[in-house]
Amino acid sequence: MTAKKFLTTSLSALLSVAMLAGCGGSNNKPADGGEASGGEAETPTEEKVSATVTVWGPQEDQSSDNGEWLQTQCDSFAKQHPEWDLTFKFGVCSEGDAKTNVGTDPSAAADVYLFANDQIPDLIKANGIAELGGSTVEEMKKNNSATTVNTVTYNGSVYGYPFTANTWFMYYDKSVFSDEDIKSLDAMLEKGKVAFPLDNSWYIASFYVANGCTLFGEDGGNADAGIDFSGDKAVAVTNYLVDLVANKNFANGDVGTVSDAKAFFSGTWDYQKAVDAYGDNVGIAQLPAITIDGQQKLMKSFAGSKAVGVNPATALYSEHPEIAVALAAWLANTGSQQMHYNLRNIIPTDNNIDVGDDALARAQMDTMANTSVVQPLQEGMGQYWTPAQSMGEEIVKGTVTHDNAAEKTEAMNKSMNESAVQ
Numbered sequence: 241m242t243a244k245k246f247l248t249t250s251l252s253a254l255l256s257v258a259m260l261a262g263c264g265g266s267n268n269k270p271a272d273g274g275e276a277s278g279g280e281a282e283t284p285t286e287e288k289v290s291a292t293v294t295v296w297g298p299q300e301d302q303s304s305d306n307g308e309w310l311q312t313q314c315d316s317f318a319k320q321h322p323e324w325d326l327t328f329k330f331g332v333c334s335e336g337d338a339k340t341n342v343g344t345d346p347s348a349a350a351d352v353y354l355f356a357n358d359q360i361p362d363l364i365k366a367n368g369i370a371e372l373g374g375s376t377v378e379e380m381k382k383n384n385s386a387t388t389v390n391t392v393t394y395n396g397s398v399y400g401y402p403f404t405a406n407t408w409f410m411y412y413d414k415s416v417f418s419d420e421d422i423k424s425l426d427a428m429l430e431k432g433k434v435a436f437p438l439d440n441s442w443y444i445a446s447f448y449v450a451n452g453c454t455l456f457g458e459d460g461g462n463a464d465a466g467i468d469f470s471g472d473k474a475v476a477v478t479n480y481l482v483d484l485v486a487n488k489n490f491a492n493g494d495v496g497t498v499s500d501a502k503a504f505f506s507g508t509w510d511y512q513k514a515v516d517a518y519g520d521n522v523g524i525a526q527l528p529a530i531t532i533d534g535q536q537k538l539m540k541s542f543a544g545s546k547a548v549g550v551n552p553a554t555a556l557y558s559e560h561p562e563i564a565v566a567l568a569a570w571l572a573n574t575g576s577q578q579m580h581y582n583l584r585n586i587i588p589t590d591n592n593i594d595v596g597d598d599a600l601a602r603a604q605m606d607t608m609a610n611t612s613v614v615q616p617l618q619e620g621m622g623q624y625w626t627p628a629q630s631m632g633e634e635i636v637k638g639t640v641t642h643d644n645a646a647e648k649t650e651a652m653n654k655s656m657n658e659s660a661v662q
Contacts, residue, residue, distance in 0.1 A: 290325040291560055293567060296333035296341070296350035300584060307583040310571075317570045324563060335546045342368040346553035351564045352571070356406070357391045357545045360399050361617055370552040370561075371397045376569035383574060388589045390459050390614040391545040400547030401572035402589045403580060407543040408443070409607040411495070411514035412503035414523040422503075424536065425528040429489045432502035438481065438492050439636050441628035442542055443505065448477045449613055450530055450537040455624065460616030467624055470653040476532050478645040481635050492636045505541075508587065511600055524603040527611035543612035545589065548572045627655040 293314075301310040310330060318326045331350060333341045338355035343366035355363070363369035377398050381389050384402060392400040412422060416432040428434055437443045445455070452473045457465040468474075484490050491498040494506055495517045505527075506513070514522045527539040548568040551557060557564050570576060577588035587601045589608065595601035615621070631652045634640045640648045 288323060288325045289560060289563075290327075291556055291563055292327045292329060293352065293556060293563060294329045294331065294350045294554070295567070296331045296338070296353040298334045298354065299332045301354075301580075302330055302332065307579075309580055309583050313571055313576050313579065314567070316575075317567055320570075321566070326563070338549070339363060339366075342366070342551060346551055349551055349554070351551055351554045351556045352568045353549055353551065354403075354571075355400065355547060355549050357400065357402070357547055358615065358617065360392070360394045361619065363549070364394065364399070367553050368551055369399050370550040370557065370565070371399060372401070372550070372565065372568075373398070376401070376565065380569070380572070383590045383592055385589070385591065385609040386459075387543050387608050387612050387614055388545060390461065391543060392547050393459075393461060393614075394617050395463075396461065400545075400549045401569050402545040402547040403572040403577050404546050404586045405543060405589055405604055405608045406507070406545060407604065407607050407612050408505055408507040408541045409603045409611075410503060410505050410525050410527060411510070411518070412523045412525070413518045414521040415518075416502040417523070422523070422525050423528055424531070425539070426531050428503060428528065429484075429487050431489075433489050433491060433498065433500050435491045435493050435495060435498040435501035435504040437494060437505070438485065439629060439632040441625045441632065444481075444628055444632045445624075446527065446539040446541050447481060447530065448474055449540045451477050451532050453477070455613075455621065456616045456618045460614045460618065463618045463620065466620065467653065467656040469656065470650060474653065475646045475649045478631075478635070478640065478649045479642055480530060480532055482640060482642055482645060485636055485638070508600060508604060522599075524599040526603060526606040538611050541607060541612045542615035543608055544615050624656050627652045 295310065295314060297310045300306055302308060311328070314328045318324070333350070333353060335354045335356045338353055339359035339362045342349040342353060342355075343363055346366055346368035349368065360369065380401050388402050388405060389398075392398055392402050410422065412428070413432070417428055421427045421431060425434065448469050449455075453469045454465065455467050456462050485492070491501060493501075494504040494510070494513075495501045496513055498504070504514075514524070527541060529536040529538050531537075548571045550561075550564045550568045552561075554564075574590045574592045577586075577590045578593050580586040581588050581593065581595070581601070587604050588595070589605070591605070591609070595605065631640070631648065634648065
């Protein structure tokens with residue numbers, strides 16, 4: 241990849257960028273991509289900057305059957321920046337494979353790529369993702385919920401521009417539950433069978449977090465805070481769950497394993513399962529509240545995202561980081577997310593986008609904004625999963641009771657935190 245090593249006075253004034261703060265303690269500043277919206281740039285009076293930009297994304301985003309979203313948006317970006325003479329090279333890499341394909345040799349990888357947010361720590365270690373800052377990040381924060389922003393924030397710094405979420409919410413039968421019923425899980429349990437995968441650690445946290453339990457602080461960004469599933473607030477949840485599994489209208493699982501379930505909890509991937517079960521009566525909504533000690537507490541699911549990142553190890557970044565950062569911001573801006581949604585039904589995170597009567601999109605966006613917490617990116621998070629799963633399994637089996645709820649809860653919390661301390 242080559243690019244003329246030349247910056248015009250107008251570009252210098254518009255964009256202030258620097259190399260990523262490396263893993264070895266570099267003092268370099270975050271990259272600032274200038275305008276996130278990609279408005280018409282000032283036309284330079286001198287020779288254009290020429291650059292080849294390599295962009296990686298999933299095959300589906302490059303397929304002619306799906307409108308060639310990636311190529312189309314890159315072409316639109318080039319038209320918005322006449323001060324740059326850009327050539328694009330595209331490669332196929334799914335968001336889930338970015339950690340491997342970029343991290344193996346960042347210097348030979350794409351300048352800009354799509355990735356899953358839980359890969360941020362590994363990409364940082366590989367020097368394959370740039371810290372971002374400036375006006376593009378401010379624009380992103382303005383257009384997204386706090387939870388969405390937190391999914392791309394690691395140790396206080398932002399490492400990507402999110403464009404879609406990964407979380408779960410509630411499917412239900414509208415012929416059984418009213419709009420008022422679905423605000424309360426306890427109200428729903430009075431009317432029909434509700435299925436929930438209580439023995440799945442990705443789901444059970446929603447009850448504990450509802451009552452004030454935390455994982456690495458309020459926003460998941462404080463490694464020193466550890467996991468706080470302790471004390472009266474956590475024991476109260478365990479007692480609630482003991483009663484929950486004893487309720488004749490509760491079942492562990494989902495509509496696939498509980499055939500008479502009139503509500504279940506999952507994500508976009510199970511939409512068809514809900515349609516098959518409830519037909520025209522399928523309803524989709526953010527999470528309900530639970531009643532603990534006489535108070536309504538909103539359940540909160542774990543949330544992640546897919547985002548656009550910038551590779552600080554490439555030749556383009558070393559010579560023209562402003563191009564890579566501006567393109568990444570463009571691929572996740574309002575217009576790009578709208579086209580992504582139109583072409584592939586990729587549900588946006590941008591709160592400026594009107595999804596109309598699309599209940600699936602609305603439920604995911606409402607969940608991200610109101611009833612979710614970021615799934616922490618901390619290394620110690622790896623120690624959460626097994627104790628949480630074990631607690632769920634024991635509650636379902638009935639080996640956790642009101643008599644031993646306090647003991648079992650403290651043992652779970654201790655296990656989560658003891659294992660996390662090396």
